[in-house]
Amino acid sequence: MSRLTHLDESGAAHMVDVGDKAVTKREAVATGRIAMSPEAASAIANGLVKKGDVLAVARVAGIMAAKKTAELIPLCHPLPLTRVAIDLVPDETGVTATATAATDGKTGVEMEALTAVSTALLTVYDMAKAIDKTMILQDIRLVSKTGGKSGDWTA
Numbered sequence: 001m002s003r004l005t006h007l008d009e010s011g012a013a014h015m016v017d018v019g020d021k022a023v024t025k026r027e028a029v030a031t032g033r034i035a036m037s038p039e040a041a042s043a044i045a046n047g048l049v050k051k052g053d054v055l056a057v058a059r060v061a062g063i064m065a066a067k068k069t070a071e072l073i074p075l076c077h078p079l080p081l082t083r084v085a086i087d088l089v090p091d092e093t094g095v096t097a098t099a100t101a102a103t104d105g106k107t108g109v110e111m112e113a114l115t116a117v118s119t120a121l122l123t124v125y126d127m128a129k130a131i132d133k134t135m136i137l138q139d140i141r142l143v144s145k146t147g148g149k150s151g152d153w154t155a
Contacts, residue, residue, distance in 0.1 A: 018077060021106040026147035028101050030113035032140035034121045035094040040132035044124070045090040054127045055088045058097070062086040062120030066101050066112040076111050079103045084112070086120050094135075095124050098143075110142050 036044075044054045051057075063084045070078040083102040088095055099116035101109040121137050128135065144154045 016075070016077075016107075018106040021149065023104055023106055024147045026103050026105060026108050026145070028108060028110040028113040028145040029098065029143045030110070030117045030141065031096065031098045031143050032117040032121050033094055033096045033138050034124050034135050035138060036128065036135040037132040038092055040128045040135065041090060041093055041095070043131055044095060044128055049128055050130065051127045054124055055090065055095070057127060058088055058095075058120040058123040059086045061123040062097065062099055062116040065119030066099065066116040069112045069115045072115060073111055077107050079105050079107065079109060079112065081109070081112065084116060086116060088120065088124075095121070097121050097124075108145055108148050110145050114140065114142060 043049050047053060063086060065072075066084040067081060070076045081101060081103050083100065085100045087098040087100075089098075097117045097120045099113045099120065101112035101116060103109050103112075117140055118137070121140070125135050125137070142155065144152070146152045
């Protein structure tokens with residue numbers, strides 16, 4: 001088993017030193033879904049939610065969250081993001097979110113993509129909870145990453 005890089009020799013958590021790593025182009029894609037009642041899904045898809053355009057607000061929230069990841073996840077490095085894109089696809093029973101984060105840096109953007117998806121979906125929940133409080137966030141996961149020492153990976 002490989003050693004966890006966020007633990008030092010004594011087992012204490014620490015921020016990984018990436019100072020000697022090469023700058024490379026890196027990208028990560030994450031996805032997730034929020035399941036809901038057909039009534040809530042229809043209201044979102046048709047722009048009938050009283051709080052406003054759910055998908056537009058969720059998209060902006062996801063982008064903002066990606067930029068704040070290092071402030072939310074204790075051992076993440078602050079990264080100069082070159083791109084964050086959020087794709088939100090409504091259907092009859094929910095919304096699927098896909099986030100792509102990119103940087104030219106010394107560490108990956110997996111956490112930024114995952115944070116973007118999570119926050120976009122939480123925003124959908126917040127904006128539509130008056131219609132359906134039973135919505136379920138599900139299947140949030142990394143689907144691919146490129147760049148860096150460990151190379152490319154796809155789920």
